[in-house]
Amino acid sequence: MHDGMNRREFMGFAATAATVVAGAAVLGPAAPAFAADAFPAPALPYAENALEPVISARTVSFHYGKHTAAYYANTNKAVAGTPMAAMKLEEVIKSAAGDPAKAALFNNAAQSWNHTFYWAGMKPGGGGPPPAKVADALKAAFGSYETAVAQLAEAAKTQFGSGWAWLAKGPDGIKALKTGNAETPLTQGLTPLLTIDVWEHAYYLDYQNRRPDYVAAFLDKLVNWETAAKLL
Ligand code: MN3
Numbered sequence: 001m002h003d004g005m006n007r008r009e010f011m012g013f014a015a016t017a018a019t020v021v022a023g024a025a026v027l028g029p030a031a032p033a034f035a036a037d038a039f040p041a042p043a044l045p046y047a048e049n050a051l052e053p054v055i056s057a058r059t060v061s062f063h064y065g066k067h068t069a070a071y072y073a074n075t076n077k078a079v080a081g082t083p084m085a086a087m088k089l090e091e092v093i094k095s096a097a098g099d100p101a102k103a104a105l106f107n108n109a110a111q112s113w114n115h116t117f118y119w120a121g122m123k124p125g126g127g128g129p130p131p132a133k134v135a136d137a138l139k140a141a142f143g144s145y146e147t148a149v150a151q152l153a154e155a156a157k158t159q160f161g162s163g164w165a166w167l168a169k170g171p172d173g174i175k176a177l178k179t180g181n182a183e184t185p186l187t188q189g190l191t192p193l194l195t196i197d198v199w200e201h202a203y204y205l206d207y208q209n210r211r212p213d214y215v216a217a218f219l220d221k222l223v224n225w226e227t228a229a230k231l232l
Pocket of ligand 1: 067115197199201
């Protein structure tokens, strides 16, 4: 555990990692930080400045401390006192998907899940080729690791406006796809393996309009393939 992460935060992250492993829930059984919060925001799995110089501490400070926090806060507010407070976050997302009356809840719950998954998909000193388990799976689905990464990068670069690029596993194998706004492969019956946030708030302070540079840096220097390996 690094300096600056207290025991409660570490235990929260450990529980999160364990449930990501299970592939069933991003939020674990750890005791909520506040009893009123059905979905406490998991701690960032590294220090705010740990992704520098690829992603600045300033970007992470806003992106985790403000954006991610707000999505969780809005979700908690929406489910408080309802049966949804007892659901898993994935269940809230799936139950709200496609219901115009629950659009705000869907957006905030899905963005909460998407962001926690995004943070777990990076690590200081990450990037580059994946471990054999992931490399083999990507080779089986795309022909090569290089093709898989190229298709993921293309999805990230061509998502028009705000959204996400993904590697996700389904009945037909692993594929690269993009989603707009808060949309997630979870509602398509797919299991996300990796995501890149391509909302401008993810990269604009560091890369301005150069989204392709952010995407390339994410893949070369930050991607945490262990998260994908645990979900295969
Ligand atoms: Mn974001």
